[in-house]
Amino acid sequence: MKDIFAIARTHVVTALRERVTLFWFLIFPLFLLTLLSLIFGSVTDNEDVQFVISLIAYPQSAADLPFSASAAIEEAFTEMATPDASGRAPLFVLHVPSDGQDLEAFLDAEVTELRRGRRAAVLVLPEDFDRQAMTALSDASSAVAGARLYMSSTNVASETASSIIDQVFAELDRNLLSRMGRFDESQAVRDVTEWVGQAESEVAYIDFALPAIVLMGFFTSGLFGVPGAILFNRDLKVLRRYWVTPLSVSRYLAGFGLGHLSLCALQFVLIVLVGTYGFGASIRFSSPTAIATLILAVVTFMAFGFLITSLVRTANAGMATANILNMPMMFLSGMFFPVANLPAFMKVVILANPVTYLLESLRQSVGAQEGTMMPSPWTYVVPLLWIAFSTLVATRRLRWDVER
Amino acid sequence: MTAFAALLKNEVRVFTRDKMTLFFTLLFPLVFVLLFGVLMGNMGDVDQADFGWVDVSTSDDETLPHVLEDAGLHSVRRFETRPELEAAISDQRTDFGLVWDGANLVFLYNATRLQENYAFQQLAAGITAEFNIRKQDAFPVLELTHIQAGKIESTSWFNLVLPGILAFSILSSGLFAISGHLTHMKERNILDRMLVTPMRPALLLAAIAVVRLVMGFVSTLITLGVGIVVFRMTFTIDWFRYAVFVVCSTLGTMGLGTVIALLVRRPSSASNLANVLAMLMMFLAGIYFPIEFMPPFLRTLSSWMPLTHMANVMRYVTGVIDMSQGRFWITSAVFLGLALVLFPMMGRYAVRPLRR
Numbered sequence: 001m002k003d004i005f006a007i008a009r010t011h012v013v014t015a016l017r018e019r020v021t022l023f024w025f026l027i028f029p030l031f032l033l034t035l036l037s038l039i040f041g042s043v044t045d046n047e048d049v050q051f052v053i054s055l056i057a058y059p060q061s062a063a064d065l066p067f068s069a070s071a072a073i074e075e076a077f078t079e080m081a082t083p084d085a086s087g088r089a090p091l092f093v094l095h096v097p098s099d100g101q102d103l104e105a106f107l108d109a110e111v112t113e114l115r116r117g118r119r120a121a122v123l124v125l126p127e128d129f130d131r132q133a134m135t136a137l138s139d140a141s142s143a144v145a146g147a148r149l150y151m152s153s154t155n156v157a158s159e160t161a162s163s164i165i166d167q168v169f170a171e172l173d174r175n176l177l178s179r180m181g182r183f184d185e186s187q188a189v190r191d192v193t194e195w196v197g198q199a200e201s202e203v204a205y206i207d208f209a210l211p212a213i214v215l216m217g218f219f220t221s222g223l224f225g226v227p228g229a230i231l232f233n234r235d236l237k238v239l240r241r242y243w244v245t246p247l248s249v250s251r252y253l254a255g256f257g258l259g260h261l262s263l264c265a266l267q268f269v270l271i272v273l274v275g276t277y278g279f280g281a282s283i284r285f286s287s288p289t290a291i292a293t294l295i296l297a298v299v300t301f302m303a304f305g306f307l308i309t310s311l312v313r314t315a316n317a318g319m320a321t322a323n324i325l326n327m328p329m330m331f332l333s334g335m336f337f338p339v340a341n342l343p344a345f346m347k348v349v350i351l352a353n354p355v356t357y358l359l360e361s362l363r364q365s366v367g368a369q370e371g372t373m374m375p376s377p378w379t380y381v382v383p384l385l386w387i388a389f390s391t392l393v394a395t396r397r398l399r400w401d402v403e404r
Numbered sequence: 405m406t407a408f409a410a411l412l413k414n415e416v417r418v419f420t421r422d423k424m425t426l427f428f429t430l431l432f433p434l435v436f437v438l439l440f441g442v443l444m445g446n447m448g449d450v451d452q453a454d455f456g457w458v459d460v461s462t463s464d465d466e467t468l469p470h471v472l473e474d475a476g477l478h479s480v481r482r483f484e485t486r487p488e489l490e491a492a493i494s495d496q497r498t499d500f501g502l503v504w505d506g507a508n509l510v511f512l513y514n515a516t517r518l519q520e521n522y523a524f525q526q527l528a529a530g531i532t533a534e535f536n537i538r539k540q541d542a543f544p545v546l547e548l549t550h551i552q553a554g555k556i557e558s559t560s561w562f563n564l565v566l567p568g569i570l571a572f573s574i575l576s577s578g579l580f581a582i583s584g585h586l587t588h589m590k591e592r593n594i595l596d597r598m599l600v601t602p603m604r605p606a607l608l609l610a611a612i613a614v615v616r617l618v619m620g621f622v623s624t625l626i627t628l629g630v631g632i633v634v635f636r637m638t639f640t641i642d643w644f645r646y647a648v649f650v651v652c653s654t655l656g657t658m659g660l661g662t663v664i665a666l667l668v669r670r671p672s673s674a675s676n677l678a679n680v681l682a683m684l685m686m687f688l689a690g691i692y693f694p695i696e697f698m699p700p701f702l703r704t705l706s707s708w709m710p711l712t713h714m715a716n717v718m719r720y721v722t723g724v725i726d727m728s729q730g731r732f733w734i735t736s737a738v739f740l741g742l743a744l745v746l747f748p749m750m751g752r753y754a755v756r757p758l759r760r
Contacts, residue, residue, distance in 0.1 A: 020676040028683065035687055039697050040519075049697065069546065114553040115726030117696075122553070136545040144547040152553050154564035154724060157696035163526045166548060170533040173546045183542045191532040192508045193525070195515035196493045203516050319675075320424050324432070328439050336692075337443045338519050346442050369516040370494040 003247055007255025011229065012262050024224055025267055029217040030274055033209065036336075037279045040205045051120040051161040053077075054095040054110040056103055060130040069133035069145060069176060070125045076168060077123070091164070095119070111150050120161035122150040137180045197370035207283045208369075210275040211362040212335040214285075217267045218297050219355060223326055225260065226305025227318035230398075235315045240401050249400055257302065264298045289365035297358045300383040304354070307390035310398035333359050354386045407603060411611035418585075419615050428580075429619050433573040433627040440565055440692065441635045453524060454479045456489045456498040461506030468504055471535045475527065500524040502531070509535065554725065563639075564725075566631045567718035568691035570624045574650065574718075575685065575711050577623065578657025579678040581616035582609065582750075583664035606751040613658050613747070620654045621647075628722070640723030649721055649736050653714050656739030659746030660710070666750060685711040710739075 015021045055077050057070050081094035097106040113119045125147050133145035147169070151162040177183035195201060233239045242252060268285075275281040285294065308325075312318045331337060332346065333355035342350065350356050361379035363369035419425060455477045459468070472480045481498065483489040492498035493514050500521075503510040511528040513521050537544060589595040598608065631637045664677050687693065688702070689711035695703060706712050713735050720727040 020680065023680050028680075031684070032687065035702070036693070038699050038702060039693055039695075111553050112726060116728075117725065133545050136543070144544055146547045146549055148551055149548050150551050150553045153560055154554065155696065156561070156694035158553075160522075162550060166526075167529055169546055169548045170529070173544050174533070174536070176545050177537075177542050183537070183540055187540060188536045189532065189539070190508050191528060192510045193528075194510055194512050196490045196512050197515050201515065202513070202518050202521060205518060208516065208518055316424070320428070323428075323679075324435065328435060331439055331443060338517065339443070342442060363516065370514055 011259025222301025655743035662750035
């Protein structure tokens, strides 16, 4: 057993001494976890989100009207741009033209700012808006009062701000209708949100992201770590030196596997510690299903690494192949983007990808996912098939020494 | 001039014979475009949503089915019971659903689809508003028309992503081009042999730069072409500014790459360091994830990344976003300046025999 432990120790120490390996094994997953939590965590929690918008209300020639719809809209947005009593930052930062400013010039300037990404939306209440609103209220067959909202679909902040402004308008619309007795607020049907599954509310982003980052760490370790270690050692003739000792390939593999498992365990502990204590993740990986999935993931990705190792001739080719496969396999598994509604031809790739099953299985086992795209046995069968296939190919093709 | 021509010819040969470099320069960006084109093509579009609903009320009012028909959903399926609907939502056969009990509209969401639920909830709010208005035979008074501030090029998230991919491919090929090549030449002692000839180091750098520049330019055109042909994307390309910026930014990032060549000894180390830098910048520069919601300190960090500025200028020259003329020319000049400063300096220090 000593030789196996010695090989395992060598593998761990070598990996930890390599700064690049350290980066991909530990720093990059932690960096990504931090980045995603900071970006999407604040969005889903609605914390610290603020939109810079402009409101341009053209003068209304309707002093005779009983009320002003444009004034109600201006008031609503001004209120939403004012900090509350607790001092919390308001939802909107509102830009309005100053007194006497040329409105057309202001509109042009604000739309330009929107195109340059410095505004989330520009709301325009045209002349005669109040009169149109009044006419629409008194005569259902007349045209509605139209406002314009300039926005940019390529800007996520603009998209989000636009949907919030839509809701504000819908609310104001109902207020106006009820004020005129055309809508009975007490008869209005409420919409209620309920979550399907065991969760009482939407899963926190960190709980959703943490299993993905753990798996990403295992995946990159297998994909880059295995070909890197084996092929560089082979090309640099380090392996050849092992083979002149009594060490057999199977014992070397056992030591290598143990070392790889130890590295993944270290990686797992660090990522989960940061996720739990740094970002407040509440999920636990202690259930038997979660532990089984984690072990299955390490073995699957290690086998996949051996598959690549056996298919290429040099270490550089191995790294290049791993680089080519890395992004597509990660992104086409649902790690970072939803894949449920992709076209059929892409579904084939997704369903052949072992990462998809392991991710679904892990998320489900820690309560961060309800149901899976494929029935439960497949989440284990497909990775096991990959292990069998990879082992078969590697057994037949992998060379343990440089060609003479 | 003869020496430069000979070096240039040599570099063309080396580049075209190296299948790996050819693949990573010309074809690898396509993998990203095809991948993200499919992933992001319909991102946030609720018209792809499959909706399910159950009516457990005793009313035979037809208002709700009509509202759902007009809601712009991809499909609307009626379920017999709530458990059936919940099972479909849980298994993601249905994206979200509704139970109408005659008093409340109970919208059901899968608690774990948090990347999509926001869009579904917006749609649900619209359904409720429309249902209430129609149920009381009222008509909306206010109408809010959305107007795209940009041109047709700026109507989808992927339009923003593709120029970012172009910028990333310029950055990564620029960083790798000089660092990988020079360290490779050093490792194989090719550089030592060339340095005993009267060749000027700057000429060698210039020859490498010219070949990689042309190939990088071709690569951006292929990537852009695939986006336009395969995903039917629309761009209004300002070819003059496009060419100016691709040249300036490629040379500038090559200048940064020569710094890497100075710092490391082995090609694999150069490639690793360049890979790490490129990857960090890719995530911080808002290529795939929006930076609008990043905390202020990350946005500040992002603004210091060359890739952030490269991506913004590429979006500008393809007509996706607007930018002031001054900002465009200053950004281009900064990248060109980087090349002008770093190339001669690094020619002196990086084009040297391997330290032993």
